[in-house]
Amino acid sequence: MFTTRPTLQGTFGMVSSTHWLASQSAMAVLEDGGNAYDAAVAGAFVLHVVEPHLNGPAGEVPILLAPAGGEARVLCGQGVAPAGATVAHYRGLGLDLVPGTGPLAAAVPGAFDAWMLLLRDHGTKSPADVLKYAIGYAEHGHAPVDNVGATVETVRELFETEWTSSAEVYLPGGKAPRTGELLRNPALAATWKRLLAEVARAGDREAQIEAAREVWRTGFIAEALIRQASRPTLDTSGERHTGTLTGDDLAAWSASYEAPATYDWNGWTVCKAGPWSQGPVLLQQLALLPPELPAYGSADYVHLLVEGCKLAMADREAWYGDAAEVPLEALLSDAYNAERRTLVGERASYELRPGSPGGRAPRLSRYARVEAAVERAGDAAGAGEPTVAMSATAPVPGEPTAA
Structure with missing residues (x-):
């Protein structure tokens, strides 16, 4: 390349x-x-x-x-x-x-x-x-980068009405930061x-x-x-x-x-912060990879990585948290991820599919909404996309839309 x-x-x-x-x-x-x-x-x-x-x-x-x-x-x-x-x-x-x-x-x-x-x-x-x-x-x-001014514009009203000390810094003279100034x-x-x-x-x-x-x-x-x-x-x-x-x-x-969460992959020990950081999601994505990978950059390669990411993220939604012990050893085990890997099919999945490490039933927030894939004539964008922790009234007043 x-x-x-x-x-x-x-x-x-x-x-x-x-x-x-x-x-x-x-x-x-x-x-x-x-x-x-x-x-x-x-x-x-x-x-x-x-x-x-x-x-x-x-x-x-x-x-x-x-x-x-x-x-x-x-x-x-x-x-x-x-x-x-x-x-x-x-x-x-x-x-x-x-x-x-x-x-x-x-x-x-x-x-x-x-x-x-x-x-x-x-x-x-x-x-x-x-x-x-x-x-x-x-x-x-x-000299600020473009995204500073663009982000400030998305929360301008909030700054001007609620976070007035922030407005003094980031909206001087009523203007958002501009590149070059x-x-x-x-x-x-x-x-x-x-x-x-x-x-x-x-x-x-x-x-x-x-x-x-x-x-x-x-x-x-x-x-x-x-x-x-x-x-x-x-x-x-x-x-x-x-x-x-x-x-x-x-x-x-x-x-x-504290000690890091680790996973041994391809001769390397990969370290991440604990589940409080959601860092072990990356470790599970490595654990979900098969021994032989498709050609780097190919459609099959990208598909495999994306679908594995979805599965690891689904386990994050069900099992990560601060109020109870996270079954990290089971989530990163070879046997568990070999089973999870079988869920990766030829087509992209639109479902939130957490697993059951150690045979325990996954628990999702009642605000986690999983929609079945829906074919929309002329508009397939977003069809069946899992939406997590989204209230029924979103977007709500005062919500910054900045990414």
């Missing part, structure tokens, strides 16, 4: 990310004597600035790491649900589903703590060393500057990192998060609700290490 992308090689170091400014910043860290972990943390915080439509410091992050001479590990940066986010609480509000947006949908934010923990345990740089790049682009601006985020730059000022007197590098984690959990950042969560805000229910996130939730949670 031909490509316009050259093969890249190096003897010093190499960085890859989804945005050139993040890669550039991470490479600068390496050139300044930092290690791969320092570079990863610096690049991540730049991504929060330049790809705000995709991620942020109050989001979540599953991190896979393989220290030199050590075993592969997972750093879980996925926060838990607040203690008050109970079934009874949501039903008491007249809700059958957790709204897809707004403060009721918020988990304890995990990304910042995870990146700081990675820096503390495996890096060599201080918080100021890794945050300076993000501060620079937030304060002085960067500098986009600034002075509020984020000021937040990181204040954090660094507060931790500067903490002592050595590790003490500063621990102080930064504490500021996030109990300091001025935590206070701002709680204020926002307690503000009634329109969500996908079409009503305004306050969130359940409290100071106790923030103070009690921290990122943690």
